[in-house]
Amino acid sequence: MTEDVLVIIPTFNESESITALLARLDKVRDSLSDHYHIEVLIVDDNSPDKTAEIARSLNLKNLLVLSQKSKSGLGPAYLAGFKQGLIGNFQYFVEMDADLSHLPEQLSDLLAVASERDLVIGTRWMSGGKVVNWPIGRRILSKLGTKYAAFILNLPYKDLTSGYRVLPRQMLMKIDLDQIQTRGYGFQVEIALKAIQSGFNIREVPITFVERENGRSKMGLAIVWEAWWMITKRGLLRILNNR
Numbered sequence: 001m002t003e004d005v006l007v008i009i010p011t012f013n014e015s016e017s018i019t020a021l022l023a024r025l026d027k028v029r030d031s032l033s034d035h036y037h038i039e040v041l042i043v044d045d046n047s048p049d050k051t052a053e054i055a056r057s058l059n060l061k062n063l064l065v066l067s068q069k070s071k072s073g074l075g076p077a078y079l080a081g082f083k084q085g086l087i088g089n090f091q092y093f094v095e096m097d098a099d100l101s102h103l104p105e106q107l108s109d110l111l112a113v114a115s116e117r118d119l120v121i122g123t124r125w126m127s128g129g130k131v132v133n134w135p136i137g138r139r140i141l142s143k144l145g146t147k148y149a150a151f152i153l154n155l156p157y158k159d160l161t162s163g164y165r166v167l168p169r170q171m172l173m174k175i176d177l178d179q180i181q182t183r184g185y186g187f188q189v190e191i192a193l194k195a196i197q198s199g200f201n202i203r204e205v206p207i208t209f210v211e212r213e214n215g216r217s218k219m220g221l222a223i224v225w226e227a228w229w230m231i232t233k234r235g236l237l238r239i240l241n242n243r
Helices: 018-031 051-057 074-086 104-112 136-153 169-174 186-197 221-242
Strands: 003-011 036-044 063-067 092-095 118-123 130-132 165-168 201-206 208-210
Touching: 003 018, 003 051, 003 074, 018 036, 018 051, 018 104, 036 051, 036 074, 051 063, 063 074, 074 092, 074 169, 074 186, 092 104, 092 169, 104 118, 104 165, 104 201, 118 186, 136 186, 136 221, 165 169, 165 186, 186 201, 186 221
Parallel strands: 003 036, 003 092, 036 063, 118 201, 130 208
Antiparallel strands: 092 165, 118 165
């Protein structure tokens, strides 16, 4: 018996990578078809470069494109994808970037440890994980950011901001998605916190993260500030409550 999996991919101006990503993902789906029925949902934030139209033109099986009216950010895109998927019978929901920084070929590693009680996070900063083509400054910033989050939140995990992960249906049904506040990559930390608060476990799997070759990173100072403030606020509340 196969398990139903929905891979959700938020996009904004990813025309240069979307064809290659979906082609590679399609091969992975075929290789895993004995165990998983995998469908793909593109959530496009009204990309001016016609990312959504390109994805539709590929005519791939089990591919749905959900077009948003405006650019709303990573968090709202995933929330729209979760709500769309929960209408169906998917047991697992996969988060994956559209720029090929997350290797589709490693999806099997994440699904292999997935369970109805675990949030599985693909982790860069653990044994077996690595980052390709990042300058030293970005490596240091990312490591410091993840260590800061783990320290102030008093959590043992090494990559809470990672966006390559598997979420079980039971978790998404239990947490209140409408209460999620962050829009950028802080969304990943907020989801992890809500998973823990709802009684779910976190498992980390090493991944290789590859810096994008095409297009522009969506990371900006506003997104960094939002994540830092959310993490700091939650951490301070934890400290005050413990006192």
